[in-house]
Amino acid sequence: MSTHRTGDPLSKAATAAEIARAVSHDKVKASAVIEAALKRIAAAEPAVNAFTDIVADRARKRAAEVDAGKHHRGPLAGVPFAVKNLFDIEGLPTRAGSKINVDGPKAARDGALIRRLEAAGAILVGGLNMGEYAYDFTGENAHYGPSRNPRDTTRMTGGSSGGSGAAVAAGEVPLALGSDTNGSIRVPSSLCGLFGLKPTYGRLSRAGSFPFVDAFDHLGPIARSTEDLALAFDAMQGADPDDPVCTHLPPEPTLPHLGEGIGGLRIAIAGDYFARGGEPEAFEAVATVAKALDAAKTVVLPQAAAARAAAYIITAIEGAQLHLPRLRTRPQDFDPDTRERFMAGALLPGAWYVKAQRFRRHYRANVLKIFDEADIVLAPATPCTAPKLGQVMMKLGGVELPVRANLGLFTQPISFIGLPVVVAPLQRPGGLPIGVQIIAKPYNERAALRVAAFLQAQGVASAPPA
Amino acid sequence: MADDKPDVARLVDEAAKAIGLPIAPEYRANVILNYERSLMIARPLLEVELDDELTPGPVFRP
Numbered sequence: 001m002s003t004h005r006t007g008d009p010l011s012k013a014a015t016a017a018e019i020a021r022a023v024s025h026d027k028v029k030a031s032a033v034i035e036a037a038l039k040r041i042a043a044a045e046p047a048v049n050a051f052t053d054i055v056a057d058r059a060r061k062r063a064a065e066v067d068a069g070k071h072h073r074g075p076l077a078g079v080p081f082a083v084k085n086l087f088d089i090e091g092l093p094t095r096a097g098s099k100i101n102v103d104g105p106k107a108a109r110d111g112a113l114i115r116r117l118e119a120a121g122a123i124l125v126g127g128l129n130m131g132e133y134a135y136d137f138t139g140e141n142a143h144y145g146p147s148r149n150p151r152d153t154t155r156m157t158g159g160s161s162g163g164s165g166a167a168v169a170a171g172e173v174p175l176a177l178g179s180d181t182n183g184s185i186r187v188p189s190s191l192c193g194l195f196g197l198k199p200t201y202g203r204l205s206r207a208g209s210f211p212f213v214d215a216f217d218h219l220g221p222i223a224r225s226t227e228d229l230a231l232a233f234d235a236m237q238g239a240d241p242d243d244p245v246c247t248h249l250p251p252e253p254t255l256p257h258l259g260e261g262i263g264g265l266r267i268a269i270a271g272d273y274f275a276r277g278g279e280p281e282a283f284e285a286v287a288t289v290a291k292a293l294d295a296a297k298t299v300v301l302p303q304a305a306a307a308r309a310a311a312y313i314i315t316a317i318e319g320a321q322l323h324l325p326r327l328r329t330r331p332q333d334f335d336p337d338t339r340e341r342f343m344a345g346a347l348l349p350g351a352w353y354v355k356a357q358r359f360r361r362h363y364r365a366n367v368l369k370i371f372d373e374a375d376i377v378l379a380p381a382t383p384c385t386a387p388k389l390g391q392v393m394m395k396l397g398g399v400e401l402p403v404r405a406n407l408g409l410f411t412q413p414i415s416f417i418g419l420p421v422v423v424a425p426l427q428r429p430g431g432l433p434i435g436v437q438i439i440a441k442p443y444n445e446r447a448a449l450r451v452a453a454f455l456q457a458q459g460v461a462s463a464p465p466a
Numbered sequence: 467m468a469d470d471k472p473d474v475a476r477l478v479d480e481a482a483k484a485i486g487l488p489i490a491p492e493y494r495a496n497v498i499l500n501y502e503r504s505l506m507i508a509r510p511l512l513e514v515e516l517d518d519e520l521t522p523g524p525v526f527r528p
Contacts, residue, residue, distance in 0.1 A: 309511035316504060328487055340493050344500035347481040352508060357522035359514055364523065405503065 010036040012171025012465045016079040016228040019174065020121065023066070023078030030066040030078030030123065034059050037080035037125055041172045048148045050166035052085050053092055053127035062123045075231055075255075077121035081175040084161045085127035086134060087111040087219075088208040096210035097130040097160065099143045100326055100333050111208030112243070113177055113219055113236050120235035125173060128163030132335035134179055134212040135319055135342065136160040137187050137407035138387075142335040146389050149192055150466035151432055155386035158191035158407060160184040164222045165192035171465030175223050175232055179209065181216045182311055183381075183411025186437060189222055189423040190381035191407075193433025194463045195452060196222045197229045200247075200442045201418025204233075207242035213318040214245070215357075216311065216415050224463040226453040229422065230255040233445065247443075254446045258453045265447055267295035268374035270439075273304035274410055277397045278383030281434055282410075285426045286378055289436045292460040293451065299370050299377060307363050307413035310356035312405075317353045320345030337404070364417040371441040376451055380410045381423045381435035414439055422448040424461035436461075474501050 007014055009022035010032060022028045038056055045051060059080065065071055066078055083089070086096040088107035095101050109115075114124055129147045131139060139162020140146040147162035149155040150170035157165040161178025165188030168176050178185040180198040189196030197220045204219050211217055221232040237251035269275075269290050275283065275298075290296070301307075320327070320342045327334070327342055334342070370377065383396050387403050394403050414421055419442060423435040440448040455461035478498050482489050489497055 340496035
């Protein structure tokens, strides 16, 4: 892979890897990198509304310490990054996109993944906008305004990690963290034209982040290159007793393998459910990627529609249960677009929840069989490109459907069983970008990243700043 | 089979009462709409038949 470019580390196009190399080799001061990022944020925010909190003083202090050699210059030395505001940031309330949480306690320490990125030399610059309590695929928020898609600011970023998508696509920061319960990293990566990684369920610690649906909550990075995804992912791996779901498997570095190409990988295309119910551009993107990878074989993930239904039910019931005390006491302070969905979820039958969990085991066993014959499965990330802000209904495959419930149509059956996925973005000349899911078996993030890196090196996938 | 269709409005009102969740009149129509939407989306799951031996996946380790 030819990622060792030497672009200007102070430009909005600079990747995390380029910045870290420049800082490590004393070509540029971390302080200068941070000042440039803060300037870009100030300039872009009126248009994209990605940030809810900017921690400029903290970032400047940290940068000065990096420059003074106080911290080990790790693989992310001097890299500015920002996090979806459901991550704890020391001294700030953890908004999780809500108004209610602002009245809650201020975080006593940073979330685990912020600590790990900073231990690798990265520098946090702020918290990012998101759909309320992560129950969202649009990136819209009644309290803080919608995050706007830098590729076309009249359109949605996708959500719920909408600010994460907007900040990276606008070139405000090269790296952002998001969360993905049903698609909340992959949907904004697709609609904003970015690389995104939803790791295996339990691979990265969720300690110090506001939960949504424990059964499916994942955290992960969004960036403009596969090298940056790998750098961030490698820095964040490792067991954490503070998250009972976090794996005890040893970290498996992905960066050293990124340039290995696709030799030896069996790559298939998801058919059936994943080949219908979307707009033509979603399937054209998969075909383009499949052609570049010389993949022709089709596999079927059995009962994907039931998997999507089960993910929906578990989400509705777990999410509602979590927020029931607030729904009782402060319903007026919820975003109207989440409130009534949470309320409905609180009333669904418990038997459905248990059936969905039982089905999850059944579906997992059947889908894992596919990986006996394929290492990678390709599927659309979203059924369409970015809808207009405020758009309520959309036409998918000729059928009129609600936007909110359906942007995650193709992501839900995958996160339901915790498979790792990299989204590779395709920029479409004269049109909006769209992403393709590169799905691997559990704990094989390495293979998914290799495939995405190959597509990037071939010029098929790319994520320039808007 | 029209008689088999659940009265979702009544179901929402009574279930909300049972769990002590007040739903203000201005929210009610949308809660009912979302409940109906859930019934529709859940259908493919509810149609699946599972063996009795199939227990849920999550493991609680004491």
